[in-house]
Amino acid sequence: MGKKIEKREKKESNEDECRSNPEKPSVSAEEYQCSGILDQDFTELCTRLGFMEIPKVIPRARPPGTPASDRNMFEESDYPSDKECLSGAGPRDRYSYFRPNIRVELEGEDGRSVREVSIRGWKIDEKMMGVFSKCLPALPNLHHINLWNVGLTDATFSSLVTILQRCPSLKVLSLEGNSLPDQSYHRLISDDLGLVHISLRNNQINDNGARLIGQALRGLKVTSKNLATLVLSYNHITDLGAGHIAQALRFNRSLLTLNLSSNRIGDQGALALAEVLGRFALTHPEIVERRRLLLEKEAQDHPRSPTTSRHADTKNERPLSHRSGSAMEKPEKSPGQKAKPSVTKKKDPQKKEDKTNVSQVATGPSTVAAQPGPAKKEDAKTAKKQTAKTEEKNTRGKAVKSATKRAPEHEQVEASEVTNPLLEQAEFRDGNVYLPGNKVLISLNLSRNGVTEEGLQGFLKAMKTQAVEAKPASAARTHTGLLRLSLGKNRFLAESPTFAQIQEIMLLREPIHQSSRSSLDEQVM
Structure with missing residues (x-):
């Protein structure tokens, strides 16, 4: 009897020591190298940190239809039956189902394939x-x-964000039932995280x-194509918060699905x-930013914009046959100066009269006096016109050649960069600048809110605008616009009747309806 009491006291003293000195085993936990098997690593780390x-770690059951040969990897004994939960019979008591556990889904039989x-x-x-x-x-x-209802705080949420940054293959995060006082959920929307689907329900x-979420959506890079789905249902967002999110959707071209229900x-x-689904007017700061971007783009497309250097280069690049025509622009020779022979030696009967005029200009003052003044001015003007035309042809030809040489590189840049x-192509109307609107968002859920007939009129106008712009004439566009509106x-x-019209428009835009209609037409044909 005394030995049992001593063992019990010894066990209690060890437990008290683990509780009073939690830092003692943490040193060995930091030195532990994880093997990639979650069950083994998690148990070992918790043991070294002194968890009582x-x-x-329980593998989650696969959906129905899983072959029987693959079910042996799941421990069915970990899922208690209804009789065990009610009567307490079996290896565990009736409350074992409600104890903390981690459900995992594996891609294969290997323990490292946790998905x-x-x-x-x-x-x-x-x-x-x-x-x-x-x-x-x-x-x-x-x-x-x-993570559902795990009691996250602002401190633990910051630790979670740090963990997510170290998981490069992570694409889906479901964080539901966790209210944060600082409302810092926007930290999940970042270019540093590769999350594609984020659920922040309830x-x-x-x-x-x-x-803050709207600011994070606006802060994403134009080339960012990570975040595609954002679920914000069952929250306390009002008209003011919806306006912030709509402001972000004006220029966000990454989000495909937005859920704001309930x-x-x-x-x-x-x-x-x-408003952001149809054509919307730019504000003054947005117009200023648009002009700045246009100037930068023009400077990149045409780096040699100064006219002086262009004229100098074209003058040096003139052919010899056109340089000879500039002799008429030189000042007249003095009487005692000898005449230089003409550079042009072509004998063209059609240009015989022009040659005689040039030789008369070069002989001296006697010949100049014999030539009438108006004829000399006309020859000079025609020569200048011919020279200007030739220079323009040469510059155009060189520009075309340079463009053809750089065409493959330019095509690669357009394919990789995002506008x-x-x-985008703007429309100027009534003193305002209008952009086409957001055509990347394909699904919007606003069910179970406080929208009345007035809000329906706005959506009907936007859907009519998108339906007109999505006609077969513009079918080559990449972005189609909204395909589902709840x-x-x-x-x-x-x-x-407004809701009925919106449903008719959306039914024609739904891909499933279009595919079924096209297959029916093929059967009729």
């Missing part, structure tokens, strides 16, 4: 985030991270958070979003 209860990591319903503190900072970047195939994002957006926010939205369950009648 270590969450289990998705999902954590739900238990708090991740700074100590646990330190474990993830070592084992998550060691996963070469990590593509998706799902995070109590307000207008200030929407403003927010507090009314007509003003809906009109701001609809700034401010440099406006259901708002504050307008379901029998609204």
Whole structure:
């Protein structure tokens, strides 16, 4: 009996020592080299850091239809049955299902092929985030991270952003049910992160958070094509926040899908979003920036803009036959000076009269007096005109040759570079400068908000504009415009004629409907 009491006291003393000295095992945890197997690395790091209860790493079941031969890689005993949960029978008690765990999805049978990591319903503190900072970047195939209701704070969120920067293969991040006081979700939208899909549902994002997200979207480079989907549903965004996001969509050419459902957006926010889908007028700062970009582009396309150097070069590059004509522009010779022989030795009967005039100018004052004045002025004018035409032909020919030589390089630059939205083809009307609008966004969800008939009118106008610009004449354009628009369950009648017109336009623009209609036409033919 006494031995059992001593063992129990010894065990309790070791546990108290681990709790009182958490820094002691952390030194060895920093020296640990991860192998890329999440189950092994996570358990080892938690043990070295002194965790009393270590969450289990459980492979997540594949969707139905998985071959039976591939199911042996999942431990089915980790998923308790309904009888075990209710009666407590089996190797675990009824609450084992609700204990902290990490669900992973593997691409193959290898433990290093972790594709998705999902954590739900238990708090991740700074100590646990330190474990993830070592084992998550060691996963070469990590593509998706799902954190639902894990109690993130501003400090742990900063640590998470640092971890994401060290995961180059990560493309999808689902961060839902985590309210941050500083509303710093915009840090996920950056050129430093290669995230393609970001879900921020149910995070109590307000207008200030929407403003920061809009600034991050505007801050993305024009050449950035990473972020494609942004989900902001079930938040507290109003008309003001929707206006900030619409301001970002004016020149953002990366986002393809935007979900703003189940927010507090009314007509003003809906009109701001609809405006950027059609042609919109530029503000004064945007016009100034557009002019600056146009000047820079012109300077790059035509680096030799000064006229003096161009005229000097063309004068030196004249052929000899045209340089001889400049003798008529020289001052007359003095009487005692000998006449120089003519440079031109061609005997053309059609130019015989011109040769006699030139020889008379070169002989001396007696011949000059015999030649009438008006004839001399006319010859000089015609010679100048011929010289100017020849110079223009030569410069044009050289410009064409240089353009043909640089054509392949110019085509490669256009294929690799992306045009700034401010440099798109503009329309000048009523003293304003109008741009075509955002044709990259293909899906917008505004269902379950406060949009009324007024907001529907704005979207109907924008969809008509996009439908006209997307006719077969302009089918060669890369960007097609909005293909899906969700406006259901708002504050307008379901029998609204405006809503019916929008649905008709969107039905014609839907790719599935177009493909089915084309296949039906082929069957009829």
